[in-house]
Amino acid sequence: IGFDVAEDMGLPPRQQSFLVDPAGQDLVREFLTQYYAIYDSESRQPLLEAYHETATMSMAANYLTNDSRNSTTTRLNSYISNSRNLTRITERESRRRYLRTGKLQVVSFLSDLPKTTHDLMGFAVDLLVFTPAMIVLTMNGVFKETNTPNNPMRSFHRTFVIVPNANGGFSIINDMLYITNTTKEQEDKAFSTGTVEPIPPTPAPTPTPTPTLAAGTPDDS
Amino acid sequence: MSDVAVKNVDSACETAEEFTRVFYKQVDNSRHLTSKLYLDTGLLVWNGNGISGNDKIQKFLMDLPASNHTLKSLDAQPISDVLVANKLTYLIQACGDVTYQNEETKKPFQQTFLIVAVDGKWKIASDCFRLQVPYGN
Numbered sequence: 178i179g180f181d182v183a184e185d186m187g188l189p190p191r192q193q194s195f196l197v198d199p200a201g202q203d204l205v206r207e208f209l210t211q212y213y214a215i216y217d218s219e220s221r222q223p224l225l226e227a228y229h230e231t232a233t234m235s236m237a238a239n240y241l242t243n244d245s246r247n248s249t250t251t252r253l254n255s256y257i258s259n260s261r262n263l264t265r266i267t268e269r270e271s272r273r274r275y276l277r278t279g280k281l282q283v284v285s286f287l288s289d290l291p292k293t294t295h296d297l298m299g300f301a302v303d304l305l306v307f308t309p310a311m312i313v314l315t316m317n318g319v320f321k322e323t324n325t326p327n328n329p330m331r332s333f334h335r336t337f338v339i340v341p342n343a344n345g346g347f348s349i350i351n352d353m354l355y356i357t358n359t360t361k362e363q364e365d366k367a368f369s370t371g372t373v374e375p376i377p378p379t380p381a382p383t384p385t386p387t388p389t390l391a392a393g394t395p396d397d398s
Numbered sequence: 399m400s401d402v403a404v405k406n407v408d409s410a411c412e413t414a415e416e417f418t419r420v421f422y423k424q425v426d427n428s429r430h431l432t433s434k435l436y437l438d439t440g441l442l443v444w445n446g447n448g449i450s451g452n453d454k455i456q457k458f459l460m461d462l463p464a465s466n467h468t469l470k471s472l473d474a475q476p477i478s479d480v481l482v483a484n485k486l487t488y489l490i491q492a493c494g495d496v497t498y499q500n501e502e503t504k505k506p507f508q509q510t511f512l513i514v515a516v517d518g519k520w521k522i523a524s525d526c527f528r529l530q531v532p533y534g535n
Contacts, residue, residue, distance in 0.1 A: 187463045187498065192446025193533050231478070239471045242495050242504055263415065263472040269408050276407055276475065278399060299534035303443045305512070305524040311481045315443075315510050315526045317533060332530055334508035336489060338477060351475050353491050355508055357530070366532035 228280035229348035250329040414474035506530040
């Protein structure tokens, strides 16, 4: 255990996770483990079961500032061409088009993104809202593109708004994703542990029933 | 999407532009007024440190070094109103660089807000700020 003094002098020390309600810990861990097991697999089609019928999804991508690396592996072409960055996409019509609506459009869009492996142990997860009606969680982390030459690493920030569904499971109703290059520091530390589980396992004060991502039939509208 | 839903998408985007202009101006130039932008019961999660309630958020913000934020990427979506007691609510994602006092380097940051319309004003229900650094153990 070291001291967090090498940098960020004057800033509060960072924490890997925040839980607005500790009771949400198991649910969040289970949900993310299941979601990324599918997301990182050969086919993202089964994610149809993870999204609400009226789900909306958007992605924005951008380069790091003053990044002198300019190689094929640092280029974000496969993301930038679909980026909904509102500072650049200013026409209302385009802004509407870049917002994917309905689970078919959402999963079709996700299926076209590069294949990945996420460093789940390195996720920073913040549970911001945890009520019976709605869950909001935000993730920061790193993934590798697995089918791209040299397997480049990317950094992402993503928010899910999740609602309970009629089958006792949960569905994502809003998904907002940001993708950028990894910093040197992120690359040095990524994938440094073997386990693949988001949020270090610590005992939660109250046990909660384990939800399943894909409870019920594929069409649970 | 219905006409109403389409208009709400347009409005989410335009509100996000206006909101982030106001928010970063306040944080960088008038920090002492920033907590007015939060609900009384608002939540700030700053690099994993959770601070709830408008007064505590103000105190936390005042203890941070002076900052200068540059917005590089912005995205926004409406949240279904049935989830939030029929209050108009938007999800906003703002990304860019921040420079803190006495530091020269620009640090990349990503920030997600849930803002809600209360009595004709936009208020932050939750604000999640993360610097782009490694988070594993």
